[in-house]
Amino acid sequence: GYLLHAFLSPHSNQRADRWGGSAEGRAELFTTVVRAVRAVVGPTYPLWARVGAHEAHREPGQRIDDALVAMGLGIDAGLDAIHVTAYGDPMVATGITDGHTPHEPGALLADAARVRRELGVPVIAMGRLTPEAAERALADGAADVIAMGRALIADADLPAKLAAGQRHRIRPCAYQYRCIGAIFLNQPVQCAVNPEAGHEAAHDADTATASARPRRVVVAGGGPAGLECARRLAERGHHVELWEASDRLGGRLALAEGADGDLRGLLAWLVGGAEDAGVTIRTGTPVTGAVDADVLVWATGAAWPGGPSLGVDDLRGWLVGGAPLADPVVVRGSSKAAVSIAVRARSEGHDVRLVPDDAVLAPELGLPGRFRLVAAAVRAGVAIVDEAPAAATDVRVARAEGPPPPAAPVDVHVI
Numbered sequence: 001g002y003l004l005h006a007f008l009s010p011h012s013n014q015r016a017d018r019w020g021g022s023a024e025g026r027a028e029l030f031t032t033v034v035r036a037v038r039a040v041v042g043p044t045y046p047l048w049a050r051v052g053a054h055e056a057h058r059e060p061g062q063r064i065d066d067a068l069v070a071m072g073l074g075i076d077a078g079l080d081a082i083h084v085t086a087y088g089d090p091m092v093a094t095g096i097t098d099g100h101t102p103h104e105p106g107a108l109l110a111d112a113a114r115v116r117r118e119l120g121v122p123v124i125a126m127g128r129l130t131p132e133a134a135e136r137a138l139a140d141g142a143a144d145v146i147a148m149g150r151a152l153i154a155d156a157d158l159p160a161k162l163a164a165g166q167r168h169r170i171r172p173c174a175y176q177y178r179c180i181g182a183i184f185l186n187q188p189v190q191c192a193v194n195p196e197a198g199h200e201a202a203h204d205a206d207t208a209t210a211s212a213r214p215r216r217v218v219v220a221g222g223g224p225a226g227l228e229c230a231r232r233l234a235e236r237g238h239h240v241e242l243w244e245a246s247d248r249l250g251g252r253l254a255l256a257e258g259a260d261g262d263l264r265g266l267l268a269w270l271v272g273g274a275e276d277a278g279v280t281i282r283t284g285t286p287v288t289g290a291v292d293a294d295v296l297v298w299a300t301g302a303a304w305p306g307g308p309s310l311g312v313d314d315l316r317g318w319l320v321g322g323a324p325l326a327d328p329v330v331v332r333g334s335s336k337a338a339v340s341i342a343v344r345a346r347s348e349g350h351d352v353r354l355v356p357d358d359a360v361l362a363p364e365l366g367l368p369g370r371f372r373l374v375a376a377a378v379r380a381g382v383a384i385v386d387e388a389p390a391a392a393t394d395v396r397v398a399r400a401e402g403p404p405p406p407a408a409p410v411d412v413h414v415i
Contacts, residue, residue, distance in 0.1 A: 004030050005087055008051075008070050011058040027070035031077040038078030048081035048124065049074055053111035056088035056098035064111055068118060075121055083124035083147065084112040093371035101150070101180055102127045103372055106137075113142035128175070131162055153179045154194050168272050172265040181366020190366075193266060210237030218243055219279075220287045221299035223251025227270040229297055234277035241293070242279050245286035251301050255312060258319030259340040302400035309396035312337060319344070326392035327351045333397030334358035336365055339373050341395065346380040353388045 006012045007029040013020045019028050030049075038047060051071050055061030071082050086108055088099030097103040105128045112125035125143030134146040152158055154173035161169050176192035191197035214237045219230040222244030234240040248254070250267045257263045274281065287296070304312045309332065317323035319341075327350050331342045334356040346352040354377065362370045377384070 002087075004033065005052050005062070008067070009055060009058070009062045009087070010060045010066070011055065011062075023066040023069040024073065026066070027073045030070055031073045034074050034077040034079055046080050047078060048083055048122075049079055050083035050085050050124075052087040052100075053084050053108065053115065054086050056086065057092040057095050058089050062087065064114060067111075068115065071115060072119055075119060079121070081122040081124060081144070082115055082119065083126070084108060084115050084143075085126065086111070094368075094375050096180070096368050097177075097372050101368065103175065105129065106133055109137055109142050112137075113140075116141065116143065131158070131167065131170070150175065150179060153189065153191050153197050156200065168269075169276065171269050171273075174266055175262040175369070176364075177366035177369030177372070179366065180368055181370075184367045214238050215294040216292075217241070217295045217297060218287075218291050218293040219297045219299055221251065221301060222246075222249040222281070222283065223299065223301050224253045224267070224270055225301070226251075226297070226299035227274050229299055230279045231270070231274045231277045233297075234274070234279045240277075240279045242274065242281045243285040243287060244281070244283045245300075247284050249281070249283065252304070252312065255316060255319045256337070256340075259337065259344050304400055305396075305398050307396075309390075309394040311395070312341075312397055315341070315395065325350055328353065328391045329393040329395070330355060330388045330391035331395045331397060332357065333395075334361050334363070335397055335399070336362040336373065338395075338397035339377055341397065342382045343373070343377050343380055345393075346377070346382045350393075352381075353383045353385050353391070355385055355388050 007019065008026050010026065013026050015021065015025070018025060020026050030051075034047075034049065041047060051067060051074065052062055053064050053067045055063075071079075074082070086099045086102070088095030088097075090096065092098075094103075098107075102108060108127035109125055109129075112123050115121075116123040122144040123142075124145040124147050125137055126147040126149070128150070129137065129146060129148065134148075137143050137146060148158070150173045155161070155171040158170050161167065171193055174193050178190045178192045179197070182188060182190050189198040217230075217233050217238050217240045219226045219233070219240060219242045222242055226242055226244070227249065230240045230242045249271055250257075253263070253267050253270075257267060271281075318325055325345060325348070329342075329345045329350045329352045331338050331345070331352065332355045338356075339354065339362050342352050342354040362373050365373065
């Protein structure tokens with residue numbers, strides 16, 4: 001973990017001299033640093049520290065009572081405010097998501113409220129808070145300031161959009177942990193829902209001016225790819241129509257939302273973004289012949305075969321419509337979709353076996369998300385086995401096989 005926290009924690013600090021031995025001793029290095037910084041920046045410069053209120057998966061570990069001692073000494077040494085966080089054993093798979101990057105919404109608010117109540121200083125709170133939850137925390141007195149990390153990677157304009165009354169325009173974080181997972185691999189930041197993350201300057205330069213030659217574009221397919229493509233083209237000044245063959249938008253994203261609640265809200269944002277950009281959306285409109293447009297973008301999705309077992313598409317009635325499943329349930333596959341479907345079925349009380357076809361489960365996720373999802377499957381009681389006989393509900397989550405060809409000869413261009 002971090003050096004100052006390593007001294008604050010009784011798990012890692014086992015010294016018996018002035019730098020350890022008690023809550024006050026373990027805080028000595030922390031307060032020494034605070035005093036040194038205060039001496040440099042002067043008495044009026046705002047200064048705060050991010051301090052762990054507790055540690056997950058460590059015994060003995062930092063607890064809130066000891067943390068309050070350290071925080072109070074830090075205030076005496078010159079801090080103006082406390083940013084309340086938490087830590088977790090990094091050798092435990094879910095340590096990060098039980099600590100400073102909590103998976104449970106609002107997991108750190110109770111600690112923040114106690115720090116504010118007992119120390120009487122401004123408190124910064126964080127930890128998977130929606131704008132609505134953040135407003136409630138401020139109104140309830142749990143915190144004075146709300147900090148956000150993952151939500152701002154998903155949409156850096158979140159504060160500006162809230163200030164402008166455009167809550168519906170905020171791209172939601174889907175908590176797939178591609179952002180923090182990139183740290184594990186020493187890679188630049190990535191985001192599952194925001195492809196511009198880490199490339200904002202290039203994106204701004206690319207979209208600063210509208211297209212010099214607006215064209216009439218038809219996007220075939222109202223799934224996430226079609227919606228995103230249509231929005232981007234419309235924002236560049238093209239005249240865009242989106243044709244969806246079915247009576248609903250979203251494609252398999254609607255199924256994904258049914259399997260993973262963290263994805264909910266993304267479809268509504270994609271649809272709203274396309275509408276706000278001026279895209280004309282037509283449902284129940286398949287491409288069956290020639291298209292009267294300058295450009296046709298084919299975004300009808302990949303094929304996810306299942307046979308002889310059920311495939312992902314065969315589960316729509318259950319994932320979206322609430323139709324029942326028959327026990328036992330066998331899910332065959334290693335993808336994130338396979339694991340999420342197994343967890344969803346088990347959460348409904350079904351007898352579930354997951355039969356992986358690869359040694360790595362949920363490779364699409366960032367590492368913390370992968371750890372989190374597999375732990376959720378095990379905790380829920382999903383049996384992960386090498387093989388299983390055919391079951392009453394036998395699902396194969398196969399790899400996608402690529403988009404099918406157009407139904408009739410058309411000119412397909414990519415912008």
